[in-house]
Amino acid sequence: MNPVNYLYLAALLFTVGATGVLIRRNAIVVFMCVELMLNACNLAFVVFSRMHGNLDGQIIAFFTMVVAAAEVVVGLAIIVSLFRTRHSASVDDASLMKL
Amino acid sequence: MSAQQLAAYTTSTGEAFQFWVLGTFAVIGALCTVLMKKAVHSALCLAGTMIILAVFYLANGAYFLGIVQIVVYTGAIMMLFLFVVMLVGVTAADSLKETIKGQRWLALLCGVGFGVLLFAGIGNASLTEFNGTGRANANGNVEGLAALIFTKYVFAFEITGALLITAAVGAMVLTHRERTERAKTQREMAEQRIREGRHIPPLPAPGVYARHNAVDVAGLLPDGTPSELTVNKTLRERGQIRDVSAEALNDLRALEQRAAERLERTEVEPATFKRPEEASK
Numbered sequence: 564m565n566p567v568n569y570l571y572l573a574a575l576l577f578t579v580g581a582t583g584v585l586i587r588r589n590a591i592v593v594f595m596c597v598e599l600m601l602n603a604c605n606l607a608f609v610v611f612s613r614m615h616g617n618l619d620g621q622i623i624a625f626f627t628m629v630v631a632a633a634e635v636v637v638g639l640a641i642i643v644s645l646f647r648t649r650h651s652a653s654v655d656d657a658s659l660m661k662l
Numbered sequence: 663m664s665a666q667q668l669a670a671y672t673t674s675t676g677e678a679f680q681f682w683v684l685g686t687f688a689v690i691g692a693l694c695t696v697l698m699k700k701a702v703h704s705a706l707c708l709a710g711t712m713i714i715l716a717v718f719y720l721a722n723g724a725y726f727l728g729i730v731q732i733v734v735y736t737g738a739i740m741m742l743f744l745f746v747v748m749l750v751g752v753t754a755a756d757s758l759k760e761t762i763k764g765q766r767w768l769a770l771l772c773g774v775g776f777g778v779l780l781f782a783g784i785g786n787a788s789l790t791e792f793n794g795t796g797r798a799n800a801n802g803n804v805e806g807l808a809a810l811i812f813t814k815y816v817f818a819f820e821i822t823g824a825l826l827i828t829a830a831v832g833a834m835v836l837t838h839r840e841r842t843e844r845a846k847t848q849r850e851m852a853e854q855r856i857r858e859g860r861h862i863p864p865l866p867a868p869g870v871y872a873r874h875n876a877v878d879v880a881g882l883l884p885d886g887t888p889s890e891l892t893v894n895k896t897l898r899e900r901g902q903i904r905d906v907s908a909e910a911l912n913d914l915r916a917l918e919q920r921a922a923e924r925l926e927r928t929e930v931e932p933a934t935f936k937r938p939e940e941a942s943k
Contacts, residue, residue: 564678565671567789569718572685574780576692576711582773583696586766591701591747595708598739599692602715605731609724616793618806621724622815625807628727628734629822633829635739639746640836646750647839655761 569610576603590642590652594635601631671791677721688714701747709740723795725803861891868892878904886911 576599583596605624612620646652672678691711698704712735719728798806811819846854855862866889868877880888880903888907890898897903 564673564681565790566673566722566792567784568681568685569722570784570789571781572681572688572718574777574784575689578773578777578780579689579692579696581776582769585769585772586696588761589701591743591750592695592704595695595701595704595743598735599695599708599711602712602735605727606715606718609719609722609727612724612798613722613795614789614792616795616798618795618798618803618810621727621803621807622810624724624727625730625811626815626818626822628730630825632734632739633825635742636829636833637836639742640833643746643749644836652750 566610566613570607573603573607573610576600576606588653588655590645590654593654594638594642598631598635601627670794680717680721684714684717687711688718701750702744705740705743705747708743709736712736712740723799723803725799726807866892868894876904878902879906880904882907882910 580596580599580603583599584593587593587596605627608620608624608627610620612618612624642652649656673681688711691707691714694707695704695711698707712731716728716731716736719725719731795803800806866881868875868879868881877894878897879893880890881892883889886907888903888905890903893903
């Protein structure tokens with residue numbers, strides 16, 4: 564087996580996550596799908612690091628993790644405050660700006 | 663030794679086996695994350711996928727990232743997700759009605775198209791050999807990463823610190839709620855209760871005898887009907903009350919019958935209930 568297969572797996576996971584973001588309407592699940600996409604990218608970075616034989620890919624994956632952690636903190640805070648005002652976590656309900 | 667000699671074309675058979683087995687589960691977990699109706703199930707499936715990805719990191723020589731993946735992602739982030747799911751309400755299932763006509767199929771089409779594009783891109787790249795992290799990890803993976811972070815990527819690393827602080831402050835600002843009125847003290851609440859004249863003693867406890875002492879089981883009144891007053895207000899409003907009154911009455915009837923059999927009485931009328939010591943006289 565060539566490590567390229569890991570890249571195919573990462574692409575598949577990313578696609579599944581992206582489809583989930585488009586399909587689901589519960590804000591929390593949408594957010595989980597975004598996390599899945601980030602994880603798939605991390606896997607690709609780690610595999611690239613192995614293919615090139617240096618650690619730069621792993622550093623990028625590390626930074627992605629940090630940014631993801633910050634993103635989760637703020638995103639979940641937004642979801643909680645949305646839920647407080649609307650009593651629903653559905654992304655369809657936040658349509659105040661719609662004509 | 664040149665880099666060309668280090669380059670390899672295949673991984674070990676063990677790793678290939680691990681990849682095919684765990685990769686299948688990772689994809690199943692990802693699909694479950696998208697398709698599960700309840701958010702809690704999605705979160706658990708995603709946690710499983712993340713653990714499998716951590717194993718893949720370890721297999722690819724990213725030892726530090728593999729551990730960090732488990733500690734940060736499955737440990738901290740997924741638990742944060744579960745915490746918010748609990749806060750927002752576990753029972754709030756997604757409505758499965760489509761609001762935009764055909765949106766689901768279009769989304770699926772977009773996903774498949776995107777996947778085909780990605781796969782074609784990877785397939786077209788000539789990636790037949792790889793170097794492996796053996797040389798990069800020669801002095802230890804963590805040492806290698808540290809050397810890079812604190813030299814080449816030190817600026818990005820410092821900005822990351824600023825980002826984390828901003829995120830923490832942002833979360834506090836977003837979830838903070840200013841109290842519009844002063845909270846009532848215990849004394850004021852007691853006075854109000856006396857003035858209103860309802861439920862002056864403490865509320866009755868939930869549970870039936872010693873068998874059902876869960877908080878969602880309503881206590882029974884003397885005539886066997888459940889008392890809503892005994893259940894917490896939140897559970898009452900959600901309608902999550904477990905009614906065991908029929909069960910308790912059946913138990914009582916079974917007990918009576920057993921007592922009757924033991925005392926060799928012929929028949930027990932279900933309407934008249936006598937206490938066992940009276941019956942034994």
